[in-house]
Amino acid sequence: MTLTKRIIPCLDVKNGRVVKGLNFESIKDAGDPxxxxxxxxxxxxxxxxxxxxxxxxxxxxxxxxxxxKVASVIDIPFTVGGGVKSLDDARNILLNGADKVGINTGAIKNPKVITELMELFGRQCVVIAIDAKKNYDVKENVTVFYENGKKFWFEVFIYGGKEGTGLDAVIWSKKAEQMGAGEILLTSIDKDGTKDGYDITLTKAIVDTLSIPVIASGGCGKPDDMVEIFEKSNVDAALAASIFHYETHGVIGVKTFLKDKKIPVRL
Amino acid sequence: MVNVAIFDYGAGNIFSLKNSLERVGATVDVITDFDKPNEYSGILLPGVGNFDPAMNSIRDFSKTQFLDYVGNTPVLGICLGMEMFFEKSQEGQEKGLGVINGEVIILPNSMKVPHMGWNDLEIKKPGKILEGVDDGSWVYFVHSYRVKPTSDDIITAESNYGIKVPAVVEHENFFGTQFHPEKSSTVGKIMIKNFLDVCKR
Incomplete structure (x- = not known):
């Protein structure tokens, strides 16, 4: 055997409750964290x-x-992100029981924080979260893709998908890796909440650019979507929320399905 | 009740390790130097941080040398903690503790680094930490370096990540795991418990 693909439930937490939104908007309650x-x-x-x-x-x-509270009830790795701006924010999260800290907007605004965190806590603690969205307005110095006769690139968005940065996601991911990121959590804004499958073009582009692990996120509506992303890219982990929260498929159900499809999983 | 100490290098999450020890019945103190007498049945070197700062924190902030403090007390080194048992590491310039002959080398860049995730164990020989652990058990790794002992005899289990990664080492009262037992679900819990059993003896 070898290293397995990781299956990662995601808990989006707002005011102490787990919630799930569609395309980063219209939120509904999904339970106690x-x-x-x-x-x-x-x-x-x-x-x-x-x-x-x-x-x-x-x-x-x-x-x-x-x-x-969460760290005291689980015995598996635990990543916490959202609103992390500074070294102090990150330290606070790590000292309260998280194993890794996810940074998104904070890293765009101040990329040096990636290196500072890496030097202090080690690369494995530093997860850079990238929210990317297709932009059909192709400009210079971006990584251009073609699909259905149209050209586009992937733009990095911040503030929970609300604000475009003009940054190319492929280029930004490489920079984050060079500055000390240990892992990339890659979310497709176009796919998030659609239950339509992961963005394969985006995931493959980032995975093939980097030598650190990548987690695919956004769009998973059924176990087959995970099979597809693992078969069509060399991604390391698949993250999903709604398929687990609403009991559509339990974790065990999803992993059994993947194993039957010859995806290496821990079961 | 078994009373153990975690040495804190000041670099991140030792909450999970403390928690995992308490869950199997240990009382845990967190220490940052070795200047008080050692009243513990076991000592843990946790797995988060960088080689040089961690070695400095072990070596420079106490009047008592770590190995004098430890004596025959069982020590569990996790990930970086295990790497520090060796003579030197490619992660830094500082000398290691040198209780095990050999060095720590970086994973080849033909692989994804860090090696992050659940990998299965290939058990090579019986060991105290591995009692009751099945061959092929899944454990959680997150590391960029691996140990290269002078003698393979001390390796009780390894993992296949394209290359062989020594996963568990045992040498006298020093026990090391490259993976994180405190993050390895029920299998990890067995190993934590095994270590505490060694401490009780």
Whole structure:
């Protein structure tokens, strides 16, 4: 055997509850974070990702306690992201029981924080989250793709998918790796919430550019979507939320399905 | 009740390790130097940080040398903690603890580095940490370096990541795992418990 593909339930947390949105908008409640974390951990999830999408900084202060509570009930790796701007934010999360810290907007605004974190805590703690969206307005110095006769590139978005940066996702991912990222959490904004499958073009482009692990995210609606992304790209992990939260498929069901399709999983 | 100490290099999450020890019945102190007498049944060197800063924190902040402090107390080194048992590492310039002959080398760049995720164990020989652990068990790795002991005799289990990665080493009262037992679900829990059993003896 060898290294398995990781199946990662994601908990988007807002004001202390797990929520799920469509295309980063229209949010609905999906349960209690500690309960869901316990359940996924016991069912054989390979890792948990916990994204704090609470809007304001005051409300975010409570996230520390929640991280601690979740960390005390699980015995699998645990990544926490959302609103991490500084070294202090990251330290706070790691000292409260997270194994890795995810940074998105904070890393775009201040890329040096990637290197600082790496030097202090080690590369394995540093997950750079990239939210990317197709942009059909092709400009110079971007990585151009063709699909259905149309040219486009992938633009990095920040502030939870609200604001374009003009940055090319492929170029940014390479820079993040060079600065000290240990892993990339790659979300397709176009696909997120659609249950239409992962963005294969995006995932493949980033995976083939980097030598650090990549987690595919956005668009998973059924186990077959995971099979597809693992067969068509060399991605290391697949993240999903709604298929696990609403009991459409349990973690065990998904992993059994993948194993039958010859995808190496821990089961 | 078994009382153990985690040495904190000041570099990240030791909460999970502390938690995993407490779950199997240990009481845990976190220490940052070796200047008080050693009253512990076991000592843990956790797996988060960088080689040089971690070695410095072990070597430079105490009047007592680590190995004098430890004596015959069982020590579990996890990931970086295990790497520090060796003489030197390509991750840094500092000397290691040198309790095991050999060095720590970087994973080849033909592989994805870090080696991150669940890999299965190939058990080479019986060992105290591996009691009750099945061959082929899944454990969680996250590392960019691997150990290269002078003698393979101390390796009780390895993992195949395209290349062979020594996964568990045992030498006298020093036990090391390249993976993170505290993050390796029920299999990891067995190993943590095994270590505490060694501590009780």
């Amino acid at each position: 500690v309960e869901l974390a316990t359940k996924y951990s016991n069912e054989g999830a390979d890792e948990l990702v916990f994204l704090d999408i609470t809007a304001s900084d005051e409300q975010r202060a409570t996230i520390k306690d929640l991280v601690r």
